[in-house]
Amino acid sequence: MESRVTYQKKKRKKKKKKLRFRKWVIVVFLIFFLSIFLVSASKVFNWFNDNNKVDNITEDILENVKVKEKKDNENTENINPPEDKWNDYWDYIKMNLLEIDFNQLLKRNSDTVGWIEVKGTNINYPIVQTTDNNYYLTHAFDKTENEAGWVFMDYRNDPVNFNQNTIIYAHSRLTGSMFGSLKNILDSSWYTNKNNHIIRLSTTTENTMWQVFSVYTIPKESYYITPSFNSNEAYLEFLNTIKSRSEVDFSGTVNTNDKILTLSTCKDNFGNRVVMHAKLIKKEAR
Template identity: 35%
Template sequence: MKGIGRGLICLLAAALFAICAVSGYRVWEILRERQAAGAAYGELASFMHAADGGAGAEAGDSAQSGHSGGGATSGTGSADAPIAFPEVDFAGLRSINEQVVGWIYDDASVINYPIVQARDNDYYLYRLFNGESNPSGAIFLDCQNQSDFSDSHCIIYGHHMKDGSMFAALSNYKSQEYFEEHPRMLLLTPDENYTVEIFAGYVADVEDDAWVTGFASEADYEDWIASAISKSLIRADFAPSASDHVLTLSTCSYEFQDARFVLLGVLRISNSR
């Protein structure tokens, strides 16, 4: 009996050791993947420069109606301060990845990434901007959208990473106070600079109509905007019209299975180039 007891103890110890070894390896692998993603996006910081000529914040660390021209009247924070748009070296980015279509920037968070677009919405789920396989993926434009953001509704996707990278910071917009302090982001493309004037944000089920990219009529589009506002966790002092172009930023949320958080803003062209 003593021999059987010792054998059982040895078996349990071996099983526990195996479990610890596997768990330890997985933790190491996760950390390695996160470090690789941080380094890859950090290297891209040299392609984005602040308006004063300095380098932009390190990626992966740390305005009239629609598409009409208008004066730039804000930074990503205060609505009264003039915008100082960063400059992006899109030619340099294309030398790494020809599928780059823009850059999303928020000076209040780590959201400071190039945007890519593939032929489907799966390719960049687990590939970095440089094409390397990685769970962090990339920030990407919906494959059904025009690459110049000329559609009435464009959608950009990004993971909600546990280390706070990619689109994790979007969850801050579940708070009205945070929204009021940070009412906009910037979208830079090879052709135009835009402010993204945020007007709604809500938790959606994957069966929701949050990701519709085409509308049969202006009335349908206006109804869709009104529906988004009715579900919003935040309240803006304006509502888009049928002539406005809406940008949705989409990421995972965890209120229920397959929950998503979507943040909606109006694209307003800046003439500050």
């Protein structure tokens, strides 16, 4: 009898140990998944919070900074007009330029170098520039930390005397802010409307207009963001390459007499980029 009782006690002890072990396993798993949930919830909250802050900054800028259409005057210059009188160029140069009152913008952020508007998208923002291409990936226009970042010009570019290739970057936000709507350029609803093929860019020294000639997606690379070239041959090869990449057949040509504007943003989480190139067709000194 005693041995049988002893056996039953041992059996109960083992059972209790198993139950305790299972409880600990459950507790550990609960803590693990709760931690993941809390981290994820925090990231989602920060994502929405950053977007909301950027939207508020943008709204405040648009309400308080004077942005107006500017008709041509004696200072307006048409750049490299084509011989082909049927080229869309002749329709585009009839459009008004954009003029910005930079006084308010410079008071808010001395890094301000311009303003950009891309037809058929939500892109209508001040452009900033600093000494590297990292700062405005994680800071908003007011220089507060923000994962939405801001629209910025490549630090290698000269915002007064444009390089052969002036490059502008911004994050592609799911909300469509910053360059989140740049992906629209690959939709037929965008590129079949020829009035969309225009970028207006204003700086502190001049107002400019650019005609789009190439749009495409590509894995991350540095070639298309080369700002200047050592020879016309190298520049011509570059222009031919980026034009041949276009997923849309735009009218018009581009040559080594042209200065171009490049917009670049992320397409996805795999390093692919959405890219737009345009050439300078009209400018006006301020």
